[in-house]
Amino acid sequence: MARDLHDTADLEERVILFAVEPEERNSRSAMETDACLDELEELVRTAGAVAVARCVQKRERVHPGHYFGKGKIEELKMMLEAYDASGVVCDDELSPAQLKNLGKMLETKVMDRTIVILDIFAGRAISGEGKIQVELAQLKYRLSRLTGMGASMSRLGGGIGTRGPGEKKLETDRRYIKDRIAELNSAAKEIQTHRQLLRSQRGKKGTPVVSLVGYTNAGKSTLINKLTDAGVLAEDKLFATLDTTTRKVALPNGSEILLTDTVGFIQKLPHHLVQAFRATLEELKYADILLHVVDASNPNRQEQMQVVYKTLDDLGCADTPVITIFNKMDRDVELPLPLDTQAREIAQISAFTGDGLEGMLKTVENLLKSFRSSLVALVPYTEGGLMGWVHGRCEIIREEHTPEGVLLEVYVDAESANRLNKYKQ
Numbered sequence: 001m002a003r004d005l006h007d008t009a010d011l012e013e014r015v016i017l018f019a020v021e022p023e024e025r026n027s028r029s030a031m032e033t034d035a036c037l038d039e040l041e042e043l044v045r046t047a048g049a050v051a052v053a054r055c056v057q058k059r060e061r062v063h064p065g066h067y068f069g070k071g072k073i074e075e076l077k078m079m080l081e082a083y084d085a086s087g088v089v090c091d092d093e094l095s096p097a098q099l100k101n102l103g104k105m106l107e108t109k110v111m112d113r114t115i116v117i118l119d120i121f122a123g124r125a126i127s128g129e130g131k132i133q134v135e136l137a138q139l140k141y142r143l144s145r146l147t148g149m150g151a152s153m154s155r156l157g158g159g160i161g162t163r164g165p166g167e168k169k170l171e172t173d174r175r176y177i178k179d180r181i182a183e184l185n186s187a188a189k190e191i192q193t194h195r196q197l198l199r200s201q202r203g204k205k206g207t208p209v210v211s212l213v214g215y216t217n218a219g220k221s222t223l224i225n226k227l228t229d230a231g232v233l234a235e236d237k238l239f240a241t242l243d244t245t246t247r248k249v250a251l252p253n254g255s256e257i258l259l260t261d262t263v264g265f266i267q268k269l270p271h272h273l274v275q276a277f278r279a280t281l282e283e284l285k286y287a288d289i290l291l292h293v294v295d296a297s298n299p300n301r302q303e304q305m306q307v308v309y310k311t312l313d314d315l316g317c318a319d320t321p322v323i324t325i326f327n328k329m330d331r332d333v334e335l336p337l338p339l340d341t342q343a344r345e346i347a348q349i350s351a352f353t354g355d356g357l358e359g360m361l362k363t364v365e366n367l368l369k370s371f372r373s374s375l376v377a378l379v380p381y382t383e384g385g386l387m388g389w390v391h392g393r394c395e396i397i398r399e400e401h402t403p404e405g406v407l408l409e410v411y412v413d414a415e416s417a418n419r420l421n422k423y424k425q
Contacts, residue, residue: 013049015111016079017041019091020062033091035300039267040091043116047123052083066101067094073105080108087111093270096145114141114270121273129191129244136184137273143177207248208257208368211284213312214293215304216264219327223293223351224261227361244283251365252358255395260287265311267303274314284317289367291360292324292343293351297331302338309342323363327351369395372411377423380405386419 017040021033033056041051057072066073067090076088087109094102094112102110118138125131212220228247245261260283274281284290292308294301305324312318324343326333330350340346345363349356374397379386383405390396390408394416398409405423412420 013087014052014083014085015044015049015087015089016053016055016076016083016085017044017051017089017091018055018057018068018076020067021056021058023058023060035303036091036267040089040113040116043113043120044089047116047119051089052085053079055079062092063098064095065097066105067092067098068102070105073102077106080106089113089116092268099145113268117266117270117273132184132187132191136181136188137270139177139181139184141270143174143181208288209260209283209286210249210257210289210291210364211260211262211287212291212293213262213284213308214264215295215298215308216266218264218293218295218304219351220261220264220293223325223327223349224259226351226354226357227259249361251368252362253365253395255365255368257364257368265308267307269307269311274311281315284312284315284320287317287320288371289364290317290320290322291364292322292340294324294326294338295328296326296333296337296348297328299334305338305340321367323347323360323367325349325360330355369411372413373417374409375412375417375420376407376409376425377420378402378405378407378425379420379423383423389416389419 017037019033019037019040037054037056044051055072055076057068059069063069068076079085080088085108088102088106088111090102090110090112092112093114094110099110099112118134118141121130121134122138125134212224214220224245224247227249244263247259248256249259250256262281262284290312292305294305298304312320322343323345324340324347326337326346326348328350329348330353337346337348344367347356347360347363349360351357372395379390387406390410393413395411396408397411398407400407407425408420410416410420
């Protein structure tokens, strides 16, 4: 007897993007609605779905109960049927009430930008640290939304929002989730303590720390791979990498820096993620220099730069010296480049081809030198420990062996200057 064959391959998730465009918006402080939806579409694609349509309503403000007006919700419901979509994704973070009400009114899977970003992070976390931070962010987000998410997300067994710990959390009670959050908070504190220890060890060695920051997909991973052969995943997708990577890089004068790659920033970065990744992002506060990598070919580069600076300000890094690196100059770039008054220096590179990297490293070297002072000292031969300190922490300009000791001309930081002042010439 013949049997019907059924394709068991996963069906591609089809979603409709929706957003409210305020009638009066400050275009200098936020991207335009179309640009935000373009970015949301890229996020959805990165999460493994496809955006089939968009629905935008101009309103003075979002509706507190169900985000859209009721008429627009009916239109969105008809679009779901017309485009054979399996869910909708909001460009803003929905409140628990909005999530619950929209799920009832649309009778479909309702998601927001935060769910999509959390889902991407759940798929990209590789290290134990990254997995802890992502799960903590997911649980904090879902704790207040269990009731609202249950009805809509139970209609689909897979897709966006169901990766990581999410697939089983709908069947658990709040007490379990709170207990799990407590466990993860304890683990996150251990991470913070471990990072403080690493920072202390680096401080003793005196190697300058330079951190890469920038909007997601600006080319940070490509840059660190080009400079260090770090082997970090680099794709033309948002949040291609998540875990922090640190590598040594030699400057033109022979001295070394520690170059750290961090998670990319994004418009409307969920505060749950900022809180969960605070232990990682705090590394930026202890950096000597921030390399702000900008995708020069992106038409929204100015707005993306503003998002990065706002996030840095929120993290307490506003006073850290910044070198802005305009990347992807090998592409079709609109000139002139944006004016960046917050940066100490500007450099133009292509991390893909390697053009401009030598000049960029020279810029880093010169800025580090400006933090130091030149000093001449005669160190007795009996001070072997001090000489080890000098070779480990200072940039030596001249070293001459004399009958009285070693005559040094060096660039020193404040701590090294204090140790050498006794022998200053």
